[in-house]
Amino acid sequence: MPRPASGSGLPGWVFVPAAAGALFVVLPLVAMATRVDWSQFVTLVTSDSSRAALGLSLRTSLATTVLCVVLGVPMAMVLARTSFRGQGVLRSLVLLPLVLPPVVGGIALLYTFGRHGLLGHSLDVLGVQIAFSTTAVVMAQTFVALPFLVLSLEGSLRTAGSRYEQVASTLGARPTTVLRRVTLPLVLPGLVSGAVLSFARALGEFGATLTFAGSLEGVTRTLPLEIYLQRESDADAAVALSLVLVIVAVVVIGLARVRRGGLA
Amino acid sequence: MSLEVSATVRERDVDISFTVGDGETVAILGPNGAGKSTVLSVVAGLLRPDVGRVVLDGRVLVDVGRSRSSTWIAPHAREVALLAQEPLLFPHLTAAGNVAFGPRSRGQGRRAATAVAERWLGEVDATELAGRRPSALSGGQAQRVAVARALAGDPRLLLLDEPMAALDVAVAPALRQMLRRVLAERAAIIVTHDLLDALLLASRVVVVESGRVVEVGTTRDVLARPRSAFAARIAGLNLVSGLVAGRGVRTPAGLVVEGMADVPVHDGDPAVAMFRPSSVAVYREPPVGSPRNVLAVTVTELEPHGDQVRVRSEHLTADVTVQAVADLALVPGDEVVFVVKASEVAVYPT
Numbered sequence: 001m002p003r004p005a006s007g008s009g010l011p012g013w014v015f016v017p018a019a020a021g022a023l024f025v026v027l028p029l030v031a032m033a034t035r036v037d038w039s040q041f042v043t044l045v046t047s048d049s050s051r052a053a054l055g056l057s058l059r060t061s062l063a064t065t066v067l068c069v070v071l072g073v074p075m076a077m078v079l080a081r082t083s084f085r086g087q088g089v090l091r092s093l094v095l096l097p098l099v100l101p102p103v104v105g106g107i108a109l110l111y112t113f114g115r116h117g118l119l120g121h122s123l124d125v126l127g128v129q130i131a132f133s134t135t136a137v138v139m140a141q142t143f144v145a146l147p148f149l150v151l152s153l154e155g156s157l158r159t160a161g162s163r164y165e166q167v168a169s170t171l172g173a174r175p176t177t178v179l180r181r182v183t184l185p186l187v188l189p190g191l192v193s194g195a196v197l198s199f200a201r202a203l204g205e206f207g208a209t210l211t212f213a214g215s216l217e218g219v220t221r222t223l224p225l226e227i228y229l230q231r232e233s234d235a236d237a238a239v240a241l242s243l244v245l246v247i248v249a250v251v252v253i254g255l256a257r258v259r260r261g262g263l264a
Numbered sequence: 265m266s267l268e269v270s271a272t273v274r275e276r277d278v279d280i281s282f283t284v285g286d287g288e289t290v291a292i293l294g295p296n297g298a299g300k301s302t303v304l305s306v307v308a309g310l311l312r313p314d315v316g317r318v319v320l321d322g323r324v325l326v327d328v329g330r331s332r333s334s335t336w337i338a339p340h341a342r343e344v345a346l347l348a349q350e351p352l353l354f355p356h357l358t359a360a361g362n363v364a365f366g367p368r369s370r371g372q373g374r375r376a377a378t379a380v381a382e383r384w385l386g387e388v389d390a391t392e393l394a395g396r397r398p399s400a401l402s403g404g405q406a407q408r409v410a411v412a413r414a415l416a417g418d419p420r421l422l423l424l425d426e427p428m429a430a431l432d433v434a435v436a437p438a439l440r441q442m443l444r445r446v447l448a449e450r451a452a453i454i455v456t457h458d459l460l461d462a463l464l465l466a467s468r469v470v471v472v473e474s475g476r477v478v479e480v481g482t483t484r485d486v487l488a489r490p491r492s493a494f495a496a497r498i499a500g501l502n503l504v505s506g507l508v509a510g511r512g513v514r515t516p517a518g519l520v521v522e523g524m525a526d527v528p529v530h531d532g533d534p535a536v537a538m539f540r541p542s543s544v545a546v547y548r549e550p551p552v553g554s555p556r557n558v559l560a561v562t563v564t565e566l567e568p569h570g571d572q573v574r575v576r577s578e579h580l581t582a583d584v585t586v587q588a589v590a591d592l593a594l595v596p597g598d599e600v601v602f603v604v605k606a607s608e609v610a611v612y613p614t
Binding site: 181 | 340342344346348352365417423
């Protein structure tokens, strides 16, 4: 039962645009679900190309999440706990991929790690080719997903404040011990939600991946790319795979909620 | 000499120096914003002074701004523990886990640290709280665990930043008694604006106003004969010391002052009876049939005190109205009696 408007303290009219917004998000998903050809569903989503795309998407998104944690946790700490000249500019640059069109990110990566890119040429000499490989998929996904983790964790760190860390240091804990035994446990909910956001963003990544990694089946063709490709030839398969992606996303968000609920 | 501190923090207009003797507890008294907590932060290593020197047991912890070379020991290597106004127990650890944190951080094994935690939880009467999370502790319980945590690492110096300020008045006396017990024979600095903390926990007082030390002395001297404005405002209390007798305090001269005790007291324990000058009434003759304390004194001085008159005798003072002074025709040298209700007298073991 929805609570009466008078009980929530909100003006009644607020509920109208709020409901409209919720409907705007949910209705297209329902519309898509109604177009699924259920008799063919299992066949469509278990085809070789579908399974390859789904497997690749999950593997690369998982690798991306690990990479985001490894790189993003230290970044968030430096941004939250230090102050230096140009920090504001640095933060803006780090968060740039949030607002940048992914395809632009893909082009930027290509001109860095591509065969004729800034670093790519040197890597090529060493025999390392990144562009159009699974590694490139992970890099493209990390490029767009990293800011989500940094932003979420920096907020948690600022909210937690540094007083517990100060107490820990006066109790004789070295900086690394403080980080491991106090800071990280305190911001764990923020870290988990940041990692989930990164995973979800990586799972949906399309533009940067296509530009930087291309669309080779089993190597760089992740689920969003497969869906886009199938849409041209087999609309039913595209809809079925889209539903799979929706289900995976819902499961991820649901797991994160359970985890956070369990911690609270 | 156990601790020697001098610190200048220009941004906060603080320039303070003082010393703490071996095993001595020093109280830093002063109004809010006087720079008391700033000094603790410098000693703990959480704030770098512009100019400063801190030496603990012969080891230089801080030496900055005085010559080209500077010394700055990180907080974790100082063996200086800090107890703040809020307990700040780590929310993800149990009470025992919190207390074991210090020993663990200093390299003790899990089993040894657990043993230390059990011992210190026992010291603060919190053994039964060992398995609880901080969210399941009351304010007083949490602060007791925080005391145990601060001491479990066996620091050379304990800093207490208004440890009773955030507590209910009902639980503060018990914590104060516990602190008295654990601070004995231990070097400590307690920042407070509560007279009782200074009186019961500290042997010496450093009074700080506007970032400068304005008065230093033994607690009894500063409270009995305050020379700074702040000490005079919070002190100016009447103190009668002696031994507990019944519900009151018997002075060596045999005078008994009846009062009320917040904490259990036992006959023969050293104690002090405290009451405000404003709760004292002045009479020429002892009132008949009154259950109140009657103290015969000789007036030594009369001085204006706000819109009242402060009547001073050798040891005690009374604040009375101008009308009362006029009615009694008081002049220095007069023999009068100070009368105070037992309910206005607080008795504390010392």
